[in-house]
Amino acid sequence: MTERGIHCTRFSKSQDYSNGLSQLNYRYTINSPQETLSVSRIYQLDRIVLTHSIVDRSQGIFTRCTEEQKGYIGFRFIKNGFERHTDGTNTSILKDYTIGIFDLRATSKYQREKKTEGINLFIQQDCQTEKLLPDSMTSRIIDAEKGMGRVLLEMIFQIAEQFSACSEEENRLLLKHFIQLFCEWLSETAPFLERKNYNELLVIATDFMRRNLQDDRLTIEQTADYCQTSIRTLQKVFQVADFSFSQYLNDLRLTAAAIRLYQTNDSITAIAFQCGFNNSAYFSKRFKEKYHLSPNQYRKKMQTMPKAADLADCPLSAKFIN
Known part of the structure; x- marks a missing residue:
């Protein structure tokens, strides 16, 4: 059919x-x-x-x-x-x-x-x-x-559940967005996860970073202290895949912001602060560098595909961050 x-x-x-x-x-x-x-x-x-x-x-x-x-x-x-x-x-x-x-x-x-x-x-x-x-x-x-x-796995099940309720163009956009997020996430984490010596340390560090994205003063010193390791060791974990701690943290913040822009109607300023940017203008600049759209343009493009009345049923409308 x-x-x-x-x-x-x-x-x-x-x-x-x-x-x-x-x-x-x-x-x-x-x-x-x-x-x-x-x-x-x-x-x-x-x-x-x-x-x-x-x-x-x-x-x-x-x-x-x-x-x-x-x-x-x-x-x-x-x-x-x-x-x-x-x-x-x-x-x-x-x-x-x-x-x-x-x-x-x-x-x-x-x-x-x-x-x-x-x-x-x-x-x-x-x-x-x-x-x-x-x-x-x-x-x-x-x-x-x-x-x-887990967020991405549950997201694809939500997409499948609503697939027949969305138009062809909406589904094309949803899958494109999902695959992009998946590839970005895996490219950021996989180089570390595949190195057995750093696996446990990386999981602890990245979980800590994700839970504290709202803290605009989050540092590698705090993260290393939480992981009970040295700053030098933690730096080496990130350097293995040609990332610095700050680059990795910035990408985590921007990815979380992109998901919030799609899933919520929070203001751009609120999302900037929720994701650890204390200046909305700086957030907008960094967001556009990564996604080639301003936050408002990105939200409009992503949220106007499903009609406003259907947002509650949109496969990507589930909460990402409580």
């Missing part, structure tokens, strides 16, 4: 769901002694495919079947459940609140060990997303149990 220019198909049987994906050049097999599918939807928008399903214990394979040379990336967002994926070289485990990123040129064998609710998002690689999987990697797993990872 088609809803507001968006191709949307609902399935009640696993084989029908598998056949639906095959029509979009994805091979998906599901083996189980009994019917496992309880909820399933496939949305297609341009070259983007988004699926939402709740599936019981099962196993099978998944791959993209096409002669097209352009690469595709698959995101697997798990809200609850347990899956084991292997491509013959690497084995990945997805469980409650985890995100998997997969190179869809590889064939992945999966084993779902209990009922799992998840969303797949298949997108074509471009200059923005190609860095999510370096050439040497075919998959990566991200813990999204807390912090910004």
Whole structure:
């Protein structure tokens, strides 16, 4: 069926769901002694495919079947459940609140060990997303149990829930915005998280920074003291990925401000102070440097897509920061 220019198909049987994906050049097999599918939807928008399903214990394979040379990336967002994926070289485990990123040129064998609710998002690689999987990697797993990872995971479920209620242009804008935020977040955090020696320290430091964004005097000294480490060690954690503490903190502030501009009707001055800028003019200048729009222009562009009366139902209207 088609809803507001968006191709949307609902399935009640696993084989029908598998056949639906095959029509979009994805091979998906599901083996189980009994019917496992309880909820399933496939949305297609341009070259983007988004699926939402709740599936019981099962196993099978998944791959993209096409002669097209352009690469595709698959995101697997798990809200609850347990899956084991292997491509013959690497084995990945997805469980409650985890995100998997997969190179869809590889064939992945999966084993779902209990009922799992998840969303797949298949997108074509471009200059923005190609860095999510370096050439040497075919998959990566991200813990999204807390912090910004959890915000983004819950956000994609909200988008899926409201997909059929939004217009084609609204959904295109929402997904573009979501992918941009995801890539920005991962590019800021992943270089550190992938270094085992710094992983625990980074998680503690970044959580502390996010909780204290409103403090315009937040310093590396305070953060190091909270982490019970030296300033020099903390500086090294950021330098590994060519960031300074101040650059990283500034990006955190601007990302939080962008989300607030979309999700709330707070004034620009209020948002500036909420995100740690004590001067709204300076905030506007830095925001425009990052997003190439003034805060007002950004809000108008993002918030005028859904009608004002529908803001309460907008997938991105959930609170990001209490």
